[in-house]
Amino acid sequence: MIQIHNEIRPIRDEDTETLVNIWLEASRFAHGFLGEERLQLQSEQVRDIYLKQAENWVIIHDGKPAGFIGLVGQFIGGLFIDPHIHGKGLGRQLLVHALDLKKSLELEVYALNTQAHGFYLRNGFVEIARFAEDDEGLPFAVIHMRRDA
Template sequence: MNDYQATKKEYPELVNIWSKSVKATHDFLKPSDFEQIKQELPTYFSQVDVHIWMDQGKIIGFSGVAEKKLEMLFLDPEFIGKGYGKRILADLIAKSNIEYVDVNEQNKAASDFYQAMGFNIFARSDQDEAGRAYPILHLKK
């Protein structure tokens, strides 16, 4: 498995992966919020260090890091549950000194994943960063 820094020309592919991943894992997200976030994603990409993760020539997913915080980690649903998330997160912890991650409270699988990887909940917000009614769990390594 390898990674490389994403470029703007790859953003549409990342939005596509995000869309498939969120549809598979975020059944609590309202369709209107899904569309709004999808439109805003390229703006978010420009604010973080985005890496595309590949294995045997296939894109597995992507990550976004800012300072010591994992801002986004999305896998193509085809690769969820096959150990890629663990490998990517372990690599990011080692290379980027990741100490923090936020996760939607309703996304129990993701919350359980990060906790199994050694993160602990230290705070909770009633809304996401955009003020939408999706509670966020704040985790620290």
């Protein structure tokens, strides 16, 4: 299998709306259990807070932004790929890039998001803790994971 490497670059102001749309579509796919109202509210927080505060790296596929990883120090605040092009190795490329930069990464993933949990396990992350509630105190279990380079 030929591995295609896409350009990975820092976020630009003009990427914001595209990345918020990718975040929302990917979250509907992976976090539908949170409900549309909560996802809409969170998408505003992604636009107004998280994309501005995190160190964001954008992956370019077929000439346009196709996903991003947001880092806060060594913590992955989010990794989102356009769900229409899952399975092309874009998420893995972003992880490799982040590991090259940070040498060690941690993250939290919803236990109900079995696809993402499996993705992180396949990419060398190990579970270090589980919590019964998410950061907002909602009754959705989260798994804390870590990987060293």
